Amino acid sequence: xxxxxxxxxxxxxxxxxxxxxxxxxxxxxxxxxxxxxxxxxxxxxxxxxxxxxxxxxxxxxxxxxxxxxxxxxxxxxxxxxxxxxxxxxxxxxxxxxxxxxxxxxxxxx
Amino acid sequence: xxxxxxxxxxxxxxxxxxxxxxxxxxxxxxxxxxxxxxxxxxxxxxxxxxxxxxxxxxxxxxxxxxxxxxxxxxxxxxxxxxxxxxxxxxxxxxxxxxxxxxxxxxxxxxxxxxxxxx
Numbered sequence: 712x713x714x715x716x717x718x719x720x721x722x723x724x725x726x727x728x729x730x731x732x733x734x735x736x737x738x739x740x741x742x743x744x745x746x747x748x749x750x751x752x753x754x755x756x757x758x759x760x761x762x763x764x765x766x767x768x769x770x771x772x773x774x775x776x777x778x779x780x781x782x783x784x785x786x787x788x789x790x791x792x793x794x795x796x797x798x799x800x801x802x803x804x805x806x807x808x809x810x811x812x813x814x815x816x817x818x819x820x
Numbered sequence: 821x822x823x824x825x826x827x828x829x830x831x832x833x834x835x836x837x838x839x840x841x842x843x844x845x846x847x848x849x850x851x852x853x854x855x856x857x858x859x860x861x862x863x864x865x866x867x868x869x870x871x872x873x874x875x876x877x878x879x880x881x882x883x884x885x886x887x888x889x890x891x892x893x894x895x896x897x898x899x900x901x902x903x904x905x906x907x908x909x910x911x912x913x914x915x916x917x918x919x920x921x922x923x924x925x926x927x928x929x930x931x932x933x934x935x936x937x938x
Contacts, residue, residue, distance in 0.1 A: 712882070742921075742922045742923065742924075744921075744923065744924035744925075746865075748865075753915055753917075753928035753929065753930065753931055754857075754865065754915075754917075754925075754928060755928075756920065756924055756925060756926050759920065759921050759924035760921055760922065760924070765920070765926055797864065797865050799865075799867075799923060799924070800923075801922045801923030801924070803922070808867075808879055808881065808923075809855070809867040809870075809881070809923045810867065811857075811864060811865040811866065811867060812864070813864050814864040814865070
């Protein structure tokens, strides 16, 4: 089955840039989405289809997807960005169909 | 405004079944796939499957095939997820979520905690 690998944790100082990776075999050929989840809350879609933002999501959130790695980039990090972040792959041709990465805890120092 | 409202928390014994509902409002129910996703305590997100409300068609994750059934009632804009033969490791928060784009979900229910304990 398909496996997505995320770093368990990433730490960044306020105002700096956070980059969260999501590794998978040939992930660049698949549809990738990113979610933010704060404690006790449902996930929020922050990037879809690799690099697009839903309405209401700040431009500070961006994404890229190529080769074997997709990346969520958060610019000018704020304390309110502290959360767990999950990547998700959709591949309608596959047996697994939808897979989530294990999640990355973003800590704002 | 779009809302997904789920049924309340459940406590079940091992071997029992649970059925969680998800009532949609603020949009045309039949126009969007609905996913079910669960999250065990302190763990990550796990996709369980989707239902296509206009036809009732379903796709289940391999981990749940044979044990999960997703249905819907279009007259009351409600989707259901039933999980059978519950085990302790099925203890989790179960979410429904509206498909926005190829699996990406823009609206989520508030979650339903299912506790499996003897």
